[in-house]
Amino acid sequence: MLNEIKLATGAAVSLGVATAALVVLPYIQVKDIQPPADLKPYTEQQLRGRAVYIANGCVYCHSQQPRDRSHGPDTARGWGRASVPADYVFDQPHLLGTMRTGPDLFNIGARQPSADWHLGHLYQPRAYVPGSNMPAYPFLFKHKAAAEEGDVVVQLPPGQDPPGRITVASQEALDLVKYLQAMNHTYPAMAPIQAPIQPPQGGASQ
Amino acid sequence: MDSAVISLLGAFTLSILGLFAFIWSLRQGLLVENPRGASVIFAQGEIGQVDDPALTASDQARLQASAAPTDGHAASHTGRSMDAREMQDRVDSDQSSAFPVFMFIMFACFWLVLGSAAGWVASVKLHEPDWLTQYAWLSFGRIRTLHLNAVIYGWSSNACLAVIVWVLPRLLRTRLVGAPWVMLGGSLLNAGISAGLGAIAMGWSDGMEFLEIPWQIDLLIFAGFALIVLPVLYTLMNKRVDHLYVSVWYFVASLLWITLLFLVANLPGVHTGVQQATTNWWYGHNALGLWFTPVSVGTIYYFLPKVIGRPVRSYNLSLLGFWTLAFFYGQVGGHHLIGGPVPGWLTTLSIVQSVMMVIPVIAFSINQAGTLKGQMHLARYSPTLRFMMFGGLMYVASSIEGSLEALRTVNAVTHFTHFTVAHAHLGMYAFVSMVLFGAVYFMMPRVLNWEWPHPWLISLHFWLSATGIGIYVVGLSIGGWLQGLAMLDATRPFIESVNLTMPYLKSRSIGGALMTLGHGVFVIHVLMMALRFGPRRTTAALFKFPLQVSHAQ
Numbered sequence: 079m080l081n082e083i084k085l086a087t088g089a090a091v092s093l094g095v096a097t098a099a100l101v102v103l104p105y106i107q108v109k110d111i112q113p114p115a116d117l118k119p120y121t122e123q124q125l126r127g128r129a130v131y132i133a134n135g136c137v138y139c140h141s142q143q144p145r146d147r148s149h150g151p152d153t154a155r156g157w158g159r160a161s162v163p164a165d166y167v168f169d170q171p172h173l174l175g176t177m178r179t180g181p182d183l184f185n186i187g188a189r190q191p192s193a194d195w196h197l198g199h200l201y202q203p204r205a206y207v208p209g210s211n212m213p214a215y216p217f218l219f220k221h222k223a224a225a226e227e228g229d230v231v232v233q234l235p236p237g238q239d240p241p242g243r244i245t246v247a248s249q250e251a252l253d254l255v256k257y258l259q260a261m262n263h264t265y266p267a268m269a270p271i272q273a274p275i276q277p278p279q280g281g282a283s284q
Numbered sequence: 285m286d287s288a289v290i291s292l293l294g295a296f297t298l299s300i301l302g303l304f305a306f307i308w309s310l311r312q313g314l315l316v317e318n319p320r321g322a323s324v325i326f327a328q329g330e331i332g333q334v335d336d337p338a339l340t341a342s343d344q345a346r347l348q349a350s351a352a353p354t355d356g357h358a359a360s361h362t363g364r365s366m367d368a369r370e371m372q373d374r375v376d377s378d379q380s381s382a383f384p385v386f387m388f389i390m391f392a393c394f395w396l397v398l399g400s401a402a403g404w405v406a407s408v409k410l411h412e413p414d415w416l417t418q419y420a421w422l423s424f425g426r427i428r429t430l431h432l433n434a435v436i437y438g439w440s441s442n443a444c445l446a447v448i449v450w451v452l453p454r455l456l457r458t459r460l461v462g463a464p465w466v467m468l469g470g471s472l473l474n475a476g477i478s479a480g481l482g483a484i485a486m487g488w489s490d491g492m493e494f495l496e497i498p499w500q501i502d503l504l505i506f507a508g509f510a511l512i513v514l515p516v517l518y519t520l521m522n523k524r525v526d527h528l529y530v531s532v533w534y535f536v537a538s539l540l541w542i543t544l545l546f547l548v549a550n551l552p553g554v555h556t557g558v559q560q561a562t563t564n565w566w567y568g569h570n571a572l573g574l575w576f577t578p579v580s581v582g583t584i585y586y587f588l589p590k591v592i593g594r595p596v597r598s599y600n601l602s603l604l605g606f607w608t609l610a611f612f613y614g615q616v617g618g619h620h621l622i623g624g625p626v627p628g629w630l631t632t633l634s635i636v637q638s639v640m641m642v643i644p645v646i647a648f649s650i651n652q653a654g655t656l657k658g659q660m661h662l663a664r665y666s667p668t669l670r671f672m673m674f675g676g677l678m679y680v681a682s683s684i685e686g687s688l689e690a691l692r693t694v695n696a697v698t699h700f701t702h703f704t705v706a707h708a709h710l711g712m713y714a715f716v717s718m719v720l721f722g723a724v725y726f727m728m729p730r731v732l733n734w735e736w737p738h739p740w741l742i743s744l745h746f747w748l749s750a751t752g753i754g755i756y757v758v759g760l761s762i763g764g765w766l767q768g769l770a771m772l773d774a775t776r777p778f779i780e781s782v783n784l785t786m787p788y789l790k791s792r793s794i795g796g797a798l799m800t801l802g803h804g805v806f807v808i809h810v811l812m813m814a815l816r817f818g819p820r821r822t823t824a825a826l827f828k829f830p831l832q833v834s835h836a837q
Contacts (some may be wrong), residue, residue, distance in 0.1 A: 081527075081528045082520060082521070084538055089536075089537040089610065093545075093570075095298050095615070096617075097419025097548065097566070097571065099615050100562050100563070100565070100614075100615060100630065100634075101562065101563050103568055104559040104626065104627060104631070105559045105562075107627055108558050108559045109559070132491035133420075133487030134420070134425040134487065135423075135428060135429050136425060137425075137491065137493075138425055138493075139424075141700060145623040145624065150623070150696065150772055151772065154774040155774060161624075162625050163625050165625065166556075166558050166625065168414075168557075170555075170556045171490060171492050171560060171782075172492070172561045174625075174817070176704065177698035177701075177783070179702075180782075181778050200437075202415075203413070203415070209782060210779065210782065211413045211786075212413060213413050213417060213423050214417045215422045215423065217417070217418060
């Protein structure tokens with residue numbers, strides 16, 4: 079019996095320590111953070127767009143976390159200042175991401191404010207960025223002979239529309255673009271209370 | 285700042301203290317070797333007997349003939365006095381678990397085929413982005429996620445459960461208590477996986493890596509795990525051995541861990557923002573570190589000595605490995621967020637613990653090398669051993685790579701690149717899946733009382749998988765590293781980091797195709813066996829072979 083108890087308590091204690099460190103302490107440290115004055119809650123349409131972003135797994139290729147200069151040239155690439163916990167208070171689920179098969183999108187709205195560009199780029203990325211390996215999302219668009227009332231016609235580069243037809247954005251595509259346009263965190267970061275981003279210790283950064 | 289340092293030191297000290305407390309509590313004979321503990325997997329007189337049910341009788345005899353006499357246990361080779369009652373116990377154990385194990389293996393095979401096909405499509409899409417774009421469920425973001433969930437929860441978890449449910453009763457010399465509950469749990473689990481994959485395909489996702497399955501469906505999966513844990517604990521209570529073999533520690537602890545991890549990580553409405561990110565990776569890495577890794581290591585600790593008929597070299601080292609893994613692995617998840625907007629102490633803690641993971645890995649590799657000393661050549665004869673040895677080596681490789689990858693200097697290059705993907709497959713495939721394949725090859729003949737119809741298919745599977753994952757990991761690691769260097773250089777446009785990965789992404793598709801092909805071979809073979817194809821039925825459920833070997837030289 080002794081061994082079973084050791085096994086159960088050992089398993090519980092070791093997992094407990096890990097949970098305290100990685101779940102509970104961050105919870106305590108972050109829970110009272112106030113949103114910056116310039117960060118607006120998402121509108122309903124932006125939230126729908128965010129749902130499209132989630133449904134189609136954009137997070138698997140795009141991060142939303144520009145890092146400090148000491149970690150890489152994120153700022154030099156125009157992706158924005160290093161993000162802080164307060165930037166994410168309205169985010170559920172978080173979409174920090176772990177891959178950069180494509181660029182960071184934390185400030186894509188500031189970098190690329192044009193809805194036309196976004197719609198066309200979603201329809202066929204390679205018409206805008208030669209060599210891009212981003213998937214095309216034709217299922218977010220419809221082809222029609224002529225525009226009906228309320229249709230948003232996508233202005234594609236020549237040769238991209240099927241002959242004799244125009245390309246119309248679906249509501250999902252419009253929502254997604256609204257969300258992307260809202261990705262603008264160019265306001266100054268508040269001085270973090272606890273210096274959440276520490277530069278690596280001496281000599282560790284390359 | 286101060287509180288951060290204190291919490292960092294606190295968690296670290298607590299792990300070290302906890303570790304020493306547990307080592308101390310196991311102190312009896314820690315410095316003296318413990319051959320009795322290591323030998324509990326053998327019946328009396330069984331040491332020195334090789335055992336691989338995946339082999340035909342004549343191949344078994346060849347395996348036995350080429351096994352060097354086990355030092356110190358040479359007597360047993362001639363003594364044929366295996367305890368008949370212990371043998372009968374083992375037959376009873378196997379019978380009690382046969383149905384649930386068969387069910388888990390069948391589900392695992394199904395998800396393996398589906399998951400690898402999805403993975404291959406996702407791989408091709410990264411270099412052929414205009415292929416199959418008309419349907420939402422086939423778009424990269426969804427098919428990649430279908431792949432991950434099908435292989436993580438479908439294939440690997442089902443196969444892990446099969447191993448646990450099959451080996452535990454053997455190690456405890458008892459019957460599996462509550463087999464119908466285990467099967468009910470397995471059904472709920474797989475119903476949850478099916479529903480979850482359907483939801484992801486339709487675009488209904490919780491949106492976090494490893495936690496995509498909507499929490500409403502997670503209830504099914506959690507209920508499934510809980511229904512499996514309870515009979516397992518009950519079986520543990522009914523044990524008829526004095527000593528808990530090290531694999532029991534690994535199996536039972538990991539089953540408790542995954543159930544709790546899964547519950548906490550999926551709690552709806554609790555986690556937000558940055559804290560949700562740390563929880564996400566606490567779960568994501570612990571699914572690997574506290575579920576798949578301990579189960580696979582426990583599997584090696586049972587099957588490898590069993591096949592070569594020689595107890596684990598250093599039993600105490602294996603226990604040390606268990607407790608260091610338990611205390612260090614749980615806290616490494618933060619290394620997925622290095623440089624991110626999370627508290628600095630958290631990533632530092634995770635980096636430190638990632639490096640500490642070297643200890644259990646070294647303990648394991650010394651042990652594996654010692655146990656196999658002079659017997660490596662047996663892998664030529666025994667498919668189970670070949671898979672296990674390959675998996676064991678890759679465990680060492682992937683863990684060392686993981687520890688290095690967590691260092692800030694290395695992480696600066698590899699973070700956000702395909703290098704991480706290659707590393708994940710080195711761990712989940714070259715290590716975990718290969719070990720699980722080996723275990724299935726050993727278990728199935730005992731579960732079904734039927735021989736593998738075509739042993740050459742086992743070799744074919746091994747070489748397809750081993751070659752495939754070799755191409756996969758080598759190519760993608762190089763590509764990922766170059767990608768990382770390109771991204772770090774602000775003078776090179778971003779698109780350069782995309783362009784230069786193309787040849788490596790293509791090599792990954794080739795490797796992935798070989799692996800998928802191997803899985804086809806594996807699953808067809810399993811089905812042939814289940815449908816009673818093939819030449820012969822095994823003569824006896826267990827151990828026809830030791831009786832024959834006395835006539836072989």
